[in-house]
Amino acid sequence: MNVLEVSGVHKQFGGLVALDDVNFQVRKGSVTAVIGPNGAGKTTFFNLITGVYQPDRGDIRLEGKPLVGLRPDQVAMLGIARTFQNIRLFADLPVLDNVLVAMHGRLSARIPGILLGRRQIRQEERRAIGEAYWLLEYMGLAPYANEIAKNLPYGTQRRLEIARALATHPKLLLLDEPAAGMSPRETRELTEMIHRLREDFGLTVVLIEHDMKLVMNISEHILVLDYGRAIAEGPPEEIRNNPRVIEAYLGRGAVSGA
Amino acid sequence: MKDRMPRLRARLRQPRTQAMLLAAYTALSAAGLAFGGLSILWFLLLLVSLLLLYYSDLPRMVKWVWAGVVVAVLLPVCASNGSSYESFMEVATQMGIFVAMALGLNVVVGFAGLLDLGFIAFFALGAYTYAIFFSDQANHFIAGHHFPLSGDLFWLCLPVGLFVAALFGVLLGLPVLRVKGDYLAIVTLGFGEIIRIIFNNLDKPVNITNGAIGISSVQAPRFFGISLSFPHQFYYLVLVLLAIVLYAVQRLEHSRVGRAWKAVREDEIAAQAMGVPLVRTKLVAFAVGASFSGLMGVVFAAKQAFIDPTSFTMLESITILVMVILGGMGSLPGVVVGACLVTLLNIQLMPELTNWLNTLTTAGVINFPSALSPSKMQRLIFGIILILFAVFRPQGMIPAKTRRYDDAVLSRLAAEWRETAGGARRDGAHPAVPGYTSGHAAGQEGAKEGASL
Numbered sequence: 001m002n003v004l005e006v007s008g009v010h011k012q013f014g015g016l017v018a019l020d021d022v023n024f025q026v027r028k029g030s031v032t033a034v035i036g037p038n039g040a041g042k043t044t045f046f047n048l049i050t051g052v053y054q055p056d057r058g059d060i061r062l063e064g065k066p067l068v069g070l071r072p073d074q075v076a077m078l079g080i081a082r083t084f085q086n087i088r089l090f091a092d093l094p095v096l097d098n099v100l101v102a103m104h105g106r107l108s109a110r111i112p113g114i115l116l117g118r119r120q121i122r123q124e125e126r127r128a129i130g131e132a133y134w135l136l137e138y139m140g141l142a143p144y145a146n147e148i149a150k151n152l153p154y155g156t157q158r159r160l161e162i163a164r165a166l167a168t169h170p171k172l173l174l175l176d177e178p179a180a181g182m183s184p185r186e187t188r189e190l191t192e193m194i195h196r197l198r199e200d201f202g203l204t205v206v207l208i209e210h211d212m213k214l215v216m217n218i219s220e221h222i223l224v225l226d227y228g229r230a231i232a233e234g235p236p237e238e239i240r241n242n243p244r245v246i247e248a249y250l251g252r253g254a255v256s257g258a
Numbered sequence: 259m260k261d262r263m264p265r266l267r268a269r270l271r272q273p274r275t276q277a278m279l280l281a282a283y284t285a286l287s288a289a290g291l292a293f294g295g296l297s298i299l300w301f302l303l304l305l306v307s308l309l310l311l312y313y314s315d316l317p318r319m320v321k322w323v324w325a326g327v328v329v330a331v332l333l334p335v336c337a338s339n340g341s342s343y344e345s346f347m348e349v350a351t352q353m354g355i356f357v358a359m360a361l362g363l364n365v366v367v368g369f370a371g372l373l374d375l376g377f378i379a380f381f382a383l384g385a386y387t388y389a390i391f392f393s394d395q396a397n398h399f400i401a402g403h404h405f406p407l408s409g410d411l412f413w414l415c416l417p418v419g420l421f422v423a424a425l426f427g428v429l430l431g432l433p434v435l436r437v438k439g440d441y442l443a444i445v446t447l448g449f450g451e452i453i454r455i456i457f458n459n460l461d462k463p464v465n466i467t468n469g470a471i472g473i474s475s476v477q478a479p480r481f482f483g484i485s486l487s488f489p490h491q492f493y494y495l496v497l498v499l500l501a502i503v504l505y506a507v508q509r510l511e512h513s514r515v516g517r518a519w520k521a522v523r524e525d526e527i528a529a530q531a532m533g534v535p536l537v538r539t540k541l542v543a544f545a546v547g548a549s550f551s552g553l554m555g556v557v558f559a560a561k562q563a564f565i566d567p568t569s570f571t572m573l574e575s576i577t578i579l580v581m582v583i584l585g586g587m588g589s590l591p592g593v594v595v596g597a598c599l600v601t602l603l604n605i606q607l608m609p610e611l612t613n614w615l616n617t618l619t620t621a622g623v624i625n626f627p628s629a630l631s632p633s634k635m636q637r638l639i640f641g642i643i644l645i646l647f648a649v650f651r652p653q654g655m656i657p658a659k660t661r662r663y664d665d666a667v668l669s670r671l672a673a674e675w676r677e678t679a680g681g682a683r684r685d686g687a688h689p690a691v692p693g694y695t696s697g698h699a700a701g702q703e704g705a706k707e708g709a710s711l
Contacts, residue, residue, distance in 0.1 A: 050531060076533040084531075090524035093517075094660045096668070101521040105533035109514040111542070115506055125513070130675030133668040142669075146662045168533050 003028045003172050003204045009058030018044040020228040031205045033215045036225035042208045046174050050082055051075040077105045081170035083161040085177045091150035098149050099132040102167035139163040155186050175207040179214050191218050276314045292336040298606050312591050347489035353601045354496035355554045358503045360581040360597035362550030368588035370543035371523030373443040376450020377578055380548035382570035384419035384555020389565050392477040398465040412479030416556050423552020424545040431544040450575050458567040472566025479560050492561045503550050519543050580640050586654025608632040
């Protein structure tokens with residue numbers, strides 16, 4: 001069964017075609033990678049799915065529900081969470097609050113209730129804090145709960161971004177270059193973590209990544225974009241030997257030489 | 259000697275020692291205020307005791323009660339000794355009004371990060387709401403001779419002023435929040451001016467605001483048959499409202515709503531991607547901030563018994579912004595201190611300094627040109643303050659503090675959550691996670707506590 005179905009999505013910025021009639025399906029519970037050279041349209045693709053941009057034409061559905069026309073917060077509430085290529089934490093807020101913000105849509109507190117200090121709302125807040133801290137424990141971030149987010153080491157910030165995304169209770173998790181700037185060891189740990197997340201939270205994961213070792217290790221399915229076009233799609237073994245992919249990455253000469 | 263310093267320090271850290279020292283200091287400054295000729299200096303020193311109280315390690319409830327006693331009993335009682343009692347209370351009332359407005363602007367600028375340069379417009383809306391219907395002004399455009407309304411209805415007008423301001427906050431927000439940063443500042447500045455100019459010109463074709471002449475003989479509020487007209491009566495009124503505003507802001511800050519405001523301030527795109535609706539969150543911030551301002555506007559009109567558009571100029575908006583920036587954006591104690599200081603500077607220190615210089619000039623001691631008098635240099639002085647703070651202390655006098663949680667409390671809450679999470683998970687978004695429900699040490703602890711609750 002497909003969690004995400006993208007059909008005929010087209011996006012143009014002025015004269016530049018960022019995505020050209022892309023079709024893409026993501027199977028429930030899978031780990032799928034989107035790869036391609038710089039400027040291929042990968043992040044634009046994520047932005048279209050999450051409602052940051054609207055496609056010029058085409059259709060995007062999450063478990064059959066159409067996403068086109070929805071705002072990013074509405075898409076998030078339907079079950080798509082994401083991380084960002086260049087980390088976008090709430091830099092001056094404590095780590096715990098970063099996670100709590102992501103529960104916004106699931107909490108019911110309104111201003112009158114907050115001002116009256118209603119019991120139900122205090123209870124809800126306690127549970128939210130509990131869940132947030134549990135998520136931090138799960139991600140190994142518990143010791144940093146009171147730390148200001150921008151003071152964390154780089155790799156830890158990346159993990160916090162994932163913890164924050166999990167707090168929205170996503171069905172589909174989009175990771176935009178999760179291994180960027182990480183050491184080989186951190187990348188190995190990331191691979192394990194993604195597997196663990198998928199198992200423990202019943203997630204479907206789509207990731208953009210340049211680290212080919214990670215991509216080949218982790219993904220069951222790969223989509224290759226080049227100049228906004230889907231030039232190949234399939235399991236890792238197939239992609240590895242696809243001449244069009246090698247050409248896109250290494251240039252025409254590389255293929256004829258091979 | 260080396261031995262004694264740490265012991266002294268440990269002693270100072272004890273709440274009991276702190277309470278005693280604080281009590282001594284408060285008593286001293288109060289006595290100074292009562293017998294030291296009612297100088298503004300003693301007044302300031304007494305206010306500093308509240309700041310020390312804030313930094314002390316006393317329990318929260320004690321702090322609130324203590325502060326309440328100081329402002330509600332000690333300050334008025336000590337000031338009542340001299341002939342300038344009412345003028346003192348007038349200054350304190352003004353301070354209270356500005357503190358409440360600064361707290362409102364702090365919601366917009368400090369929490370939600372939306373630079374609003376037209377904040378005084380909401381104050382004007384509250385003030386005119388009261389003034390029009392509680393003087394015979396409304397008779398000009400509403401048939402029958404129903405106005406002025408009785409001062410007993412003042413209490414009803416407080417929430418009305420609040421809602422009118424909040425409504426306009428939303429109306430302004432809807433078109434304006436499409437722009438960000440500097441553009442937002444310019445548009446709000448325009449809005450502030452537009453409101454003032456409308457009030458200035460709405461005396462024709464139908465006379466609603468009486469234009470530049472203003473509205474006079476506004477009814478005084480009545481409280482159980484007593485007509486409020488003395489500054490000390492308004493002082494208590496403002497004190498009660500201020501307490502409510504402080505409580506509200508403080509509650510909101512550490513709630514779902516306050517967190518959303520700060521998330522939007524930190525990163526709009528990330529906040530939205532985490533499910534925070536951008537426009538609604540900003541509108542709520544605008545409305546909440548505006549409502550405090552509108553509330554105080556009603557009090558202002560009632561206190562002055564006369565209002566005209568000159569009380570609501572852009573300089574007033576800037577003054578409130580200076581309070582917030584000077585004190586510390588997003589920091590409640592900071593904003594309170596900033597508002598107190600700027601108000602004092604504005605209505606007490608600068609006029610006094612001007613008077614003093616004038617006396618010297620007329621006495622022939624110095625030749626000080628009146629063009630350079632401090633009262634006329636308000637803009638320059640605020641400008642310099644803003645620049646200095648932007649350069650040397652952008653976080654303000656008392657920077658915002660984040661709330662810290664105790665690790666033990668957090669892990670207890672986490673355990674509690676885990677105990678009950680099974681049933682509460684939304685349509686299986688979190689399926690059973692093997693390895694954490696059974697194997698976690700903290701889980702067992704939580705089970706015991708869960709049973710006792």
